Amino acid sequence: MPITQPPAIASLDRFGETTTFAVSYLRVSTKEQAERGGRDEGFSIPAQREANLRKARDLNAVVIEEFVDAGESARKADRPELVRMIEYVKTNEIAYCIVHKVDRLARNRADDVAIHLALKEAGVMLVSATENIDETPSGMLLHGIMSTIAEFYSRNLANEVSKGMNQKAVTGGTNGKAPVGYLNITTRDELGRELRTVQPDPDRAPMVKWAFEAYATGNYSTSSLHEALVDRGLTTVPTPKRPTKPPALSTIQKMLANPYYKGNVSFRGATYEGMHEPLISPEIWYRVRSVLTAKQTSGEKTQAHDHYLKGTVYCRQCGSRLMVTNAKSRSGTIYPYFICAGRHAKRTNCEQKSMFIPDVEIAVEDYYRRIQIPEHVVSALRTFITAQFDQLHVTAKQERHAHGLERDDLLAERSKLLQAHYAGAVPLDLLKTEQDRIARRLAFLNAQVESGDIEYEQAKAHLDDCLALAGDCHQLHMSIDDSLRRIANQAFFSKIYLSEEGTIDGEPGEPFTVFFNPDVQSTAARHERRPVNS
Known part of the structure; x- marks a missing residue:
């Protein structure tokens, strides 16, 4: 089918002849495609470029500008190079926009119409290097059909991928990259088929296990735990483009809340039993969750707890949280006290005096004895x-x-x-x-x-x-260590109010x-x- 030529764009080249100008648009959907084979542009982009140049020669046109979106999905229209191309053709005399296939430009009809209209208003004809698409009635009909097919393909592909990921999660598989402490492993079975599994990272898994056990004691904040892990040598898994480095604090916070480490996989709000090897027991994971919840409730932001009652005890006079302070005598002896945080920060008019912590401990023990149910x-x-x-x-x-x-x-x-x-x-x-x-x-x-x-x-x-x-609350309180007393206090009580009179x-x-x-x-x-x- 002959292509209807737009008016020739008159400019003089070095031979004194008129030249028709074109732009070329290239795209691949993923970074992996853009870097396949160890090449900067992979394989697809050079192939698209060659086809577009051949099409330009068939049209007696010269490609004066190329726009490449590498690793950008056609499901969105705000791709950087596509936006730049639209702006470019509005301010330059361009006759053709050459694409390898229509689906390189858009994969839904709404975006396709908007992009096509923007090109048309700029006086630019959209041309496909591999499809017979132009401004003739037959070409426009084919364009519409191909755009619709591209949209169907994109939606159907997304649906199939989603179904596959859901089925993988239901059967205990891991979708995507495994979290820190695990490695994605590719092997082959006896028939030569590729198997993708997840295994504990021999270098990092022991440190992750230690992190959960340490945090479960209640003696660490996420900040101090992060520092301890960095000191122990925990690093991220290196990639071809990203060298190994210490994990961010947010990585540790997400790790502590991730049920993957006790053997579960989560997908779209649902949790399933995973096929991977758990790094910690469910008991440890739930103790970590309890500590996380307790710290969020108490609002503590210190790097380490000073006392097992901290975060549970509050000032009876003004309701502020009690904080730990240490007073030193002339002989160098340290005396720990609870003081009102509201009075200390001068946020309230509280006049409650400091309370000697050993006396508070005895008073709390006696309170447990009094409330224990016969x-x-x-x-x-x-x-x-x-x-x-x-x-x-x-x-x-x-x-x-x-x-x-x-x-x-x-x-x-x-x-x-x-x-x-x-x-x-x-x-x-x-x-x-x-x-x-x-x-x-x-x-x-x-x-x-x-x-x-x-x-x-x-x-x-x-x-x-x-x-x-x-x-059995009093016997329990007297028989456990300080880290477990903290958890028990926060399980039994939302708050314990103390006065200076005891x-x-x-x-x-x-x-x-x-x-x-x-x-x-x-x-x-x-x-x-x-x-x-x-």
Whole structure:
């Protein structure tokens, strides 16, 4: 098909002849393509350049400017070189924009139309080196068809990639680069097929394991842990373009919150059991999570904790957090005190004096002794709470039954809609809208129906464990070391308020706020003494 030539752009070359000018646009989607084979431009870009130059010679045109987007997806129109090319043709007399294929320019119709319109307004004809596309009616029709195919290919490819990644996660595989402490390994099976797996990094895995165990003690902040890991020699894995270097603080923070290290993989908000080897036990990981949560709640920003009560104790007079300070006597003896942070920073009008820490420790021990629930009250609470819980479970079971009936009705409705569509009574757009509505409701109902019994049993067991701890809290406090005392304090209490006179008021956390409540304990005792048939 002959190409309709635009008006010749008149300029005199060194031979005194008129010359038609063109620009060439080249693109590959990924950095890997741009660097394939160890070459700066890979293989695709030089091949596109050669084809575009041949097309320019066929058009008797000279390519005076080339624009290359290396590693830029066509799914976005704000590619740097594409934007520069549009601006260039607006201010220069250009006849042709030559691309290797239409999908190099755009992979959705909206962007294709916008780019094509910008070129047309600048008086530039879009030409494909490998497709018969021009400004004739047939060429424009082919252009539209090819743009639509490119958009379908892009969306379908993304969908297939997403499905593949989801299936890989469901089966325990690792999507993308493994986190620090692991290495992506490529091997081959007995049939020569490529296998991509993840294995612990022999150099870094021991340091990562130490980091979790150290942080779980509560004696490190993320900053001090980061410094300790750098001192131990932890570095990132080198790449062809990036040499090894110490990890950033954000890398350590993300590492501590990543369930991958206890053997799980996460994808799109869901968590699955991974095929890789865990570096730490679930118990260590959950202890780390507890420490992270406690530090976020207490707002502590020091590099190391000075005392196991720090972060839990607060000033009874003004409500500010208590901080540790050390006073030195003339003989050089150090005396540790708790002082009000509000008074220290002059943020409040608090007048509470400092409190000698050993005295505070004794007062807290005595407070634990006073709030510990007697064994007979624990038994009454267990009976009372279990009865209340069972009653709630009956109500929830009735709700799940109703949800199951509604789910059956929705399934029947979906089937009827599909039959009506096949019979021509329901148009496709209405079918899609109704099917989406039904699918969303079904997803909710399925979750409610399937999770009820599991959540009930887990919650009941959790409450029973917490009740056992409440009945043994003083013995527990006296038998554990300081790092575990910190965690226990923050589990039992949201805050412990201290006064300079030694008065203590605890603000229990959930569910201990119920267990330590005298009114609830009295109600449970009366409930246990009540005759069975009353």
